[in-house]
Amino acid sequence: MAQPSSSTAVHGRRRSSPRDEETERLLARDRSAADRAEPSHHAAVDPQGDEPDGARERAGEQERSRPAPARPAFRTELHGLRGLAVLLVAVYHVWFGRVSGGVDVFLFLSAFFLTGTFTRRAETGQPLAIPRYWLRTFKRLMPPAAIVIVATLAMSLAVLPASSWTLLSRHALASALYVQNIVLAAEATDYYAHDASAASPFQHFWSLSVQGQVFLLWPVLFALAGLLATGGRRRPPVRTVLMILFAVVLLASLTWSIIDTERAQSSAYFSTFARLWEFAAGSLMALLLPWWDRRTGGRRPEDDTAPLHPTGRALLGWLGVAGLLSCGAVLQVSTAFPGWIALWPLVSAALVMAAGFSSRRWGADAVLSRRPARFLGDISYALYLVHWPLLVGWLAVRGGDRAGPLDGVVVLAASIVLAWLLTRLVDTPIRRSPALERRWWRAGVVVAASLALVLASSLVAFPAARHVIEGGSSEGGAPTASTHPGARWTTDPLADLSASPAPLPDALSIPQDLLPDSCTGRFGSADAVYCRYQPASGTPAATILLAGDSHAAQYASALMEEASSHHWAVYYVGKMGCSFSTASGNPGCATIDAAWPTVLDSIKPDVVITIGSRTTASGPAETARPDLGGALELVRERHIAAVVLRDNPRWSTSPSPYDCAFDVIRDGGTPASADADCGADLSAKAGAQDPIASLADDDPSAPVLVADPTTDQLCPRDRCSPIVGNVFVYRDDNHLTTEFSRSMGPWFGAEVQSALAARDRVHAAPAASDG
Template identity: 30%
Template sequence: MTSPQAPRPPHSAAGPGVNEETLHLPTTTAGMAAAPSAGSRTAPSPYPVRPAFRTPAPPTMPPNTGGHPRQPAPPLSAPQQQQPHQPRRTRWEGVGFRPDIQGLRAVAVLLVLLSHAGFGFAAGGYVGVDVFFVLSGFLITSLLVKEVFDTGKISIAGFYARRARRILPAASLVTIATVLGAWLWFPVTRLEAVMQDAFTVIVYIVNYRFVAESTEYLNADQMPSPFQQFWSLAVEEQFYVIWPLLLIGLLLLVKRHPGKLVNIGIAACAAIFAISLVLSVLVTQQAQPVAYYAAHTRIWELAAGAFLALILPTLKKTPKYLAWALGVAGLAAVVASGVLYDDATPFPGYTALLPVVGTMLLIIAGTSTGGNPVSSLLGTGPFQFFGRISYSLYLWHWPILILIPLAVDAEPSLGLNVVLMVAAVAVAQLSYQYVEEPIRNSRPIKASNMWGLVTGVACSLLGIAMVITMTVAFAKVPPEDEAPVDLEAVEEAEDVTEIEKRLQEGLAITSVPADLEPSLTGADADAPVIYEDECHVDAEATEPPGECAYADLESDTTIVLMGDSHAAQWFPAVIRVAKENGWKLLARTKSSCTPADITPYNSILERDYTECDEWRDNVLDEIDEIKPAMVILSGEDSPSLSDSEDQSPEAWADAWTSTLDRITASAGQAVTLTDTPRSPTGDSIPECISVNQDEVQECVLDHAKAMDDSGNREASMAAAQDAGAHVVETVGWFCISGECPVITESTLVYRDSHHISTPYARSLSTLLGDALPAL
């Protein structure tokens, strides 16, 4: 996300004090003012044009009438002598203030806002970030190249001082306000993670934190971070660290020759563009969240803008008729990508070329000396207003969208989001007027690079101080509350009558028990031990994870727990049964991988889950070899399936039949556990409880809505019975009287939106043991 351009300041005789946002005024030959050459174009001047200075010719000597020889003229003084070996810097005319670029910022930020507000026609509005990336590469590179032609060098201190006073004050204010708002209103279950987000925002690595979080299956249903928008700023800051240093290296390589720097810089941009684009395409196909947030898959977009900055003199020669066509095509490409793309579009990858190329065409059109109607449109008042506040608006709109509904206890809706977006515009204008502009233009801060850098450091330290204050001095959850649950101390329900009694009492619970296990803040870490042991494998694995044996390892009776995470959630109960019966238990579970013989679609990888098919085949081969006494299977009733698969209940039944036929041929017993209830909204149940701690009943699940209604549940049960498997119906262990409580006694039933907690699973051990067939 780049910062908006400020209006061009009045002409000043103080050439070295050019405002950064104006960026470029025409450079001149070193050492003197140069008259414009024929055909060249310079920035307009309020002063009358004067003829170029010419060195006066020496005075004409009178004719020699006295018969004396004429004396030669005295030699010219040193300043008058021509210095044939002194290098003359080539002039480089920059962009100056560009209203069209300011207007293009408005288009970018409005696309982002429309998308985040929930307008369906702008579902692809996230491409506005790509527009910002190209503009950032163009403007920053223009500034650096201009500095080289003016001074023969790049001042790293000056560059970072300007960036610090331009970016950090507003960013730090938003960070501090968001930390405070999250502490006040965000679910306590997510508060620690949000504070970690804030810290990574301050050190500009939050994009890679989101890479790690987005690839975590267990984080899929968590409330989005109020710092989500900062990922693009982190990418740009990482670019700002590398790009000036690379240009300095290239400048030294060409022995400080500005013209040669431009040539080698063009080659460098082309190489970076090509390599990063290829990586973007490949990584998008394999792990789309990584490609979306990572710098190495986005840097080609900034390189595209940098390339345009380096060929600026050529762009100025673009014919007027061509500028018209490029402007229309460019704006159409940017808007079309925002309208035609949606969450299902593989992005960035090759699809990001449309908004990137569109932005490049708009820059080229606006650079032409002939003008064009699109650039004129972008220069109008409304576009200039939103372009001017675009940086603050981009920063403020997201935490307002996330935090305010929590503060006023309102359900997010399109109508509410529109109101919040209007409020965000007002807040952004105030931020621009009273934070961005005063600090950026402060005379004391601009007086030296040191004060600019000090300003940046001070802003960062203030942000870090706020994070530490809210997490240490005003911690909401004592550290001892995060101790793992002692499963051996869990009281098991003796029979169905007792579990029904607990469920009925759970429906009457209104406040969170003080001794809740797991605690709300510990729910996200409450996973069966097979996760810690790496026996529950992740998305990339295709082989069983070694032996991964539990309970009685010397037993001659082996049982296997197989399926996705909905099978893994039963591990605390299954291992208890295995220990009591002296069985050897093998854990064979994999995230999002249904045991049914069908190809899923992985929402984290955003592609067909071929690794699941390979893993399932390998586990079935293992079962054929070891011939266990029992295989216990479980999985989601309606996982996301590949588009190539039949989505009907009949196809689902066939997929289960295929798997069970192989298992029943090799194992002594095949058992299927029906799926457990889940939040119909997909929201985390502990998060719901944390924002309704005195109204827990608000989070109770409706039985009909919490269970699968696609027909898959009944189809899989029928298929299992037909295949000779033993079916254990579990719904009565979770729901009663048409409702499913979320707390029973002092036990949290669910650790997220659709997985049961380890203590609740352990409490069902006796019931599960009684329901399993005898061996």
């Protein structure tokens, strides 16, 4: 007997089998959902790619005899997929501190939906109405974001360290202006830091900033494609032009993403250009999916045909869901995203899209279309907004580095409740308001009001923070060398300094403790290399080169403080995270590893100073750097003296020594009480043996001296205090403040003079023998 055709209609045209009845029921459910659905979305467009409140616009266009676009079936499974993706983002943030791939799915789906909207307009000859689209999009996105930003500022003032307030005020403005990704990249933020409590509560706005920038750019690309498709007699179809255009964007951005991720992954993670290929992939999927459905017998909404290969489609959908669920667990994305490895979550989402409607009750599309997944899809944008500030605030109150099983459930549950309230009370009313749709300028008023709310809150929060900070840190007169000696102070570190002015630096100065200037492109290096240079007055008596990562860079202030009295020229050259090495084994340091011979030959230093060991935050464990040998060989070949430093102690980040001690002092404590609450014995922070002592070499032509700033300067009298000589030692969990570094100038001056004297002895030897 012939099998019934898969194209047989299922709406009462004949008596159906139980399987056909199930198909009919699912189709009817989808049509009903399409008629009533106006969910809120991370992409600020409805799941079909057209604005949910665009019916009036389409009706008006029909009245003007313009062809109306065919409205595709509501893809309830994609709405649920978005909900699953945001849940994964929250779960991985709360419990695992890893990247789940959910954000990449957001970006992919955003472009998929947006492309559907503009492609239908372009193909039916409708005006793209780009300014109107921009206003309507940001009218939906900005009010919930503004409320979360203001609430996060209030939370920050209540529970986060005062030392972070100035930085967070800047992050709030950057988030509202959709440039937070640029700010974070400039600050070289490590998105994969294991301690969420040490991160900015606005850090997650990086992806919304990237998305907002693309929402501005993508319609312009559609306008460009329209121009290309209408030029000349043999004009190509607009869909063809769009596929070529987005293919070019994908290839260019993916190539750059791979290169930039390999070169500087922490900043590439936030780069819009390194992410454009994910949007381009979503756009290409939107353009190719109709062709795929025609070739594979997918359901066509216009005739309600049942799908071909239903079981295969159900399995294909589950393959995509499994890929998304396993991405964060299987991949070590901290050194790979957003390079080619980000294809994993995108391909997983594409499989769910390609599977489409399976008509199987156990299919992934059916599960993703059910109420729990649809609920998560409805609140997905708000859930993404609120979960991260709640987590950061909770960890600050709890004092932990990571949420546990039970309190993680509380944070996640609270996030879902707040997201539901934000969606119900703010997002949905604004999105569905007929009054806001009647006049275009009303959407502009909503956008302007949202910006004004954040701006006013930041301007109020900043003076309030400044008042509290200055009230606790500027009493007692101006700082002097006698009141704030720092490392120059050699008496009991816990002597009576409480009568002196409050310790320096205050919290307003910490954010200005920035990296040196960039010297990218010099010395044959294309990496993000940093340089500082302080020339000598007249001909330098000696040239000193400080080489290596941020732990070397922090001592530049010490050397430059001392250099003027000795007529030294001082350089710092290095890259964050890259030690002075010719074979570090770190792909992100390969270019600067190869550039060190050029650096040495260009500067011709008399003394090179670098870090020779590495400490850990977990205890006194300390190891010599195994990759230092090749770099020291370069120095010996050029008869340059070297000073190899022991690494400084590292601390737990909850809170950092500065945050802990600053709060003690602000609350009326003394350096002694700050030391008791926030300090540690030397034996708990450094090993009994110096692991680099064996590097010392008395070769007179290229002597190598080993110096220990930890026992001599940072932890006097066997105690590592957060305040020494009325100066805060650390600005975070492992870097020194500029003020304390400057106070180490005399100590560094003595070490450099010893190295110069050891090297100069070889020049004095021939003269002695002649005599």
